[in-house]
Amino acid sequence: MTDLYSKIVSTGSYLPQKIYTNHDIEKLVDTSHDWIVERTGIISRHIADENESSVDMAYEASCKAIERSNLKNNDIDLILVATTTPERKFPSTAVLLQSLLNNNKASAFDVNAACTGFIYALDIADKYIKGGFAKNVLVVGTEKITSLIDWSDRNTCVLFGDGAGAVILTASQTPGLISNTIGSDGSYKDLLTVNTDTEVIEMRGNDVFKIAVNTMGKLAKKTLENSDYSVNNIDWLIPHQANSRIIKAVAKKINLSEDKIIMTVDKHGNTSAASIPLALDYGVNTGMVKKDHLIIFEAFGAGFTWGSTLLKF
């Protein structure tokens, strides 16, 4: 029997029209454009309209990915949506997306692993495809994360933005996804959290920063060590986009030069589970990411959760 792999055949993304620059945020809290750029690398972020939900954004990103895949909506047999900001408690965001897509063939469910959600969803998709349980999987990361922002808290309100990214994974005789690693440690549950009584992001930024750099650095190293590739083979690092200093520190830990990083945090801010598929689609649209490129995804989020994917595009 020949090996079966899952392969990303297309990407799509969506960003809301409204943009908040650092200067807009200067009007809300005691902060400055220079501080935000120096400490985070963020210059602006997109903000969803009041009546624009994570499902609406997921739909826009998914339509682009499906169109580019040359599949029909009903060819999709599994829909996975990574989100921490569902439009409803239930049905799931994935099921609401299925309805907008007029798809009546797929199973659909959400994955919540905070900012690592997209990598968790990819891991599930990969296993469904390798196991022969699905052929064409739509994997989406979508967040209206600004709905969880306290706009008077300067520690958090400068960091986040909204958006959605989508990929289509299909069964393939060649890789595709080469390896996928996910992990979590619930003992850090209070360092980055949204409690149901307050419904706003609370974060111990400094602690999160250090653990994020260490965890993603170690993970990237291990991912390469466990593969047939070295850092010299990597065309692109596409990490979770939370802070440019975190991203550069991770690249340094694996001796990867900074010009091999797809960096979108300056334009998008931290879009949680949407950040990796948004950055991937940005890489594709700008012509940086090309067919057969070797790519490593690295993610880290509340929990803590973490994940790493090595793939041939």
Ligand code: COA
């Ligand atoms: N504007 C101006 N000053 C600010 C500020 C803001 N928006 N936010 C915090 N400060 C101040 C602090 O009050 C502190 O002042 P003090 O020294 O007088 O007490 C000073 O800046 C330094 O704060 P600190 O928290 O140590 O800054 P930092 O260098 O760690 O940067 C973050 C703060 C949030 C940017 C950084 O910790 C970070 O990015 N953490 C990880 C966040 C993250 O990735 N979260 C999601 C993970 S998925």
